[in-house]
Amino acid sequence: MTADATPALVEDEQRTAAGPRVRRGSAYPRYLAGKVAGAAVSLLAVLVTSFFLFRLIPGDPVKTMTGGRQVSAEQLAAYREEFGLDLPLWRQFTDYCGKALTGDFGTSYQFRAPVVDKITEALPNTLLLTGTAFVLYTALGIFLGTRSAWRHGKLGDRVNTGLALTLYSIPSFWLGLLLIIVLSVGIGPLPGMFPTGGMESGGEEGFAYVLDVAHHLVLPVVTLVAVEYGQTLLVTRSALLDEMGSDYLTTARAKGLRDDLVRRRHAVPNALLPTVTLIFINLGRTVAGVILVETVFSWPGLGGLFYQALSVPDLPLVQGLFFVFAAAVILMNTLADLVYPLLDPRVAR
């Protein structure tokens, strides 16, 4: 610790000598501006990618749209004009970017409705599913990871890590399908206890509706939590193991603190710092999990929509959803970057 502190002190003294003393807090706005600018550049890059990536597709999108039916040349031309496919590529690009900035991602081939409408329709459902699962798997991962690290090498730790690694290696869609068979369809004497898919049975009002949605939510959430908590557990565990040998923990114990307090007040807060970053970086994996789980459970969210759009393929919708998924991860990462210096002031400097 002292070895770390000394250069910083020297630096501080040099700064004082060179000019007016720079306060520690003043680094934050510059850090913030840097991160926000970086996120903006990333978003722009995603926008550009989403345009060009889907123009690589071989074949004529209009032919895909009509699905091999016999269509006259006039009709094809009309379709082209309707979706702006008759314009030169650079015009399409500038149109796309201009419209995207105002939130317009064109019209879905499949639903004949604005992409934005489809997305805003499905977004709350996805947020409900992902949010619930995220809170649960983060809490579970941190809780079990802490316990595991505190007793590392013991039987409990080995079982915990082994289980986490196993669940982490299981394809999420497979686990979902199995849960449907066992708990929804019912197997042998076991009756089906949960709905096989969707979000509501329909016809419910008020509190009964909330219960109904919660009932539909159980299996998708369990699937997501099962495949995702392992990563949080392992990250927390290794972060805490890094802290285990630290002098300040020995000091805390020497003061006579109970083991439990040493863990909760001293070790865990420090170990959580690296964990926070990694949890947010790993969100990309959760997005993948959500797509699969929503597909398997016919959850009417963005992931299920993405699967429907892929099977056509409905380019404007795929494009819009691609942008939304990437943007969500970028935004969450930026958020983590912004919160991080508040947890650990050393970062912004």
Next chain:
Amino acid sequence: MTTTETAPSPRALARQRRRASVARFWRQYRSERAGLYGLTALSLCALLALFAPLFVGSDVSSVTDAPGRPMQSPSTEFPLGTDQFGRDLLGLVIWGSRVSLLVGLLAAVLSVAIGTLIGVTAGHFKGWYATVMMRITDWFLVMPTLVLAIALATVMSRSLTTTVVAIGVTTWPTTARLVRAQTLAVETRPYIERAQALGGGHWHIMSRHVLPNVMPLVLAQTTLIISSAILAEATLAFLGLGDPTVVSWGGLLQDAREAGAVSSGDWWYLVPPGIAIAVVALAFTLCGRAVESVLNPRLGVSR
């Protein structure tokens, strides 16, 4: 000191050292119990995949002359039952291991090759090249990998090459980051300066001095990436983005879902391919973690 005729040539000396370090590596690896389990499971799967033609004929995936009736549950004739075309599921699962393992391996090799190339060059050539490369890496790092892979698989034709490329070009950034950090560390060592003073060019330094030093890291990374590549392959196949003409574990799961195995409760159709995926992915993860903790003793406590 005079060189005598008995002194080994530099090449022999290098070979001897390499053999010694491999032996040392193996001694330490042996003490990782989970790593040994993983290695055993992998060897079995690899043998099964290699010798699959001996157990099952290549006509196992033929729809026209299937041996059984559609959707039979497990029996002595068909230990895992049959699919909707009456094909033997045990044979299909064994045959599917070939594609799943091959795609996993190739995709991981491609991914690690790109990552190593970018990592080493970005660490060696500093300045704007490194800045640009690291910006690209960071950008790929925040992208949801699977969404990008799905997008790539959608715009390309359905084939195994597409799957390999889609996984390979989306999973390299972590490797690039790790390799670059290691390259930067290696390049501060005095013998790099010596090599430069003796007139060693960029290529010489990167291939002879940096690369051998980052290789252990790359090895561990490859093992870990194979595991996620196999999962990604299964996912793409399950979403209907794989090659429809070959049998793979993910493809079998998609077939099962389309045949209505879920709603009719035919668990025996779904369970074997999923277990196969999970076992192989877990085995590679266990091996990768063992390799990692042998190479990086600081991580040793966290096994």
